[in-house]
Amino acid sequence: MLQLYFWPMACSLASRITLMEAGIEARYHLVHLWKKKVIEDDTDFWAVSPKGAVPVLVLENGERLTENAAVLQYIADLRPEFGLAPPPGDPDRYRLQEWLSFVGTEIHKAFLFPTFWYKDQAANAIARERIGKNVSVAAEHLDDRQYLVGERFTVADAYLAWSLLLLGRGGVDVASWPSLVSYLDRIQGRPRVKAAIEAERQIYKTLMA
Ligand SMILES: N[C@@H](CCC(=O)N[C@@H](CS)C(=O)NCC(=O)O)C(=O)O
Structure with missing residues (x-):
């Protein structure tokens, strides 16, 4: 299952919107952006991403993807039938x-x-x-x-x-x-x-x- 590190109402909201529009279930990890801690287990967020910023999307293979533009296109391409991004080459x-x-x-x-x-x-x-x-x-x-x-x-x-x-x-x-x-x-x-x-x-x- 995909996992999204987020802070409420931060730009990671665009990823949540996209996941929901695409009907994709994900695990959501709340990050305290100022303290740089993952709230559920107090993990150091810098260890999750050296950028210290959300969104971080954990892919099915465990790799982590950052940057809104990349994360949003990745999610959209998982469900091309929803048309959340024009297909590559278009x-x-x-x-x-x-x-x-x-x-x-x-x-x-x-x-x-x-x-x-x-x-x-x-x-x-x-x-x-x-x-x-x-x-x-x-x-x-x-x-x-x-x-x-x-x-x-x-x-x-x-x-x-x-x-x-x-x-x-x-x-x-x-x-x-x-x-x-x-x-x-x-x-x-x-x-x-x-x-x-x-x-x-x-x-x-x-x-x-
Ligand atoms: N270049 C990044 C920027 C992401 C970003 O600025 N995220 C903000 C929340 S909207 C953040 O996590 N800021 C925490 C910080 O900079 O310490 C992207 O496009 O994804």
């Missing part, structure tokens, strides 16, 4: 990779800076402006489309939707882009996406109580 597969890279490097990583690392207000303002420009690229793309790639939900949507849910923490309000508000409603309206988010919100609430 020109849209490169569009998918284009979006996964953009969301990962220009949105996800960008909003972590003002959220957690910059104390300086001027630096924060510059970071927020930059994130806003990047988010606008996705918003304009979605002005006349339902999904990022092709005509159906893919792992790029799982990753972008998670980013949009967390964007407020970087001081950027999704409400400024009507196309993103309706996109997020559409993605969150998917029963399995909803269930994945709900599951992680509950875990988060319990942890923070």
Whole structure:
């Protein structure tokens, strides 16, 4: 069985969404991201992954796969019938990779800076402006489309939707882009996406109580 190391509402949520959309059962290991400990048995998370970051997907053969873009495509390719990624060789597969890279490097990583690392207000303002420009690229793309790639939900949507849910923490309000508000409603309206988010919100609430 696949295993996923996660922290609730962190980017590993995109992997949970993808597993659930693909109907794949997995074992989920909760990691305390600050303490770098696997909560169930106090294992040192650095020993699980020298990157110290989620997601970590343990494959059926015991190998560990990291990096959202790789993990999401791996899961999608296990169940090609769900169309969560265009098949290898399809020109849209490169569009998918284009979006996964953009969301990962220009949105996800960008909003972590003002959220957690910059104390300086001027630096924060510059970071927020930059994130806003990047988010606008996705918003304009979605002005006349339902999904990022092709005509159906893919792992790029799982990753972008998670980013949009967390964007407020970087001081950027999704409400400024009507196309993103309706996109997020559409993605969150998917029963399995909803269930994945709900599951992680509950875990988060319990942890923070
Ligand atoms: N490059 C990695 C980044 C993953 C990442 O930033 N994960 C965050 C959670 S959203 C994390 O685990 N951060 C812990 C840390 O950096 O200490 C990827 O794309 O998967």
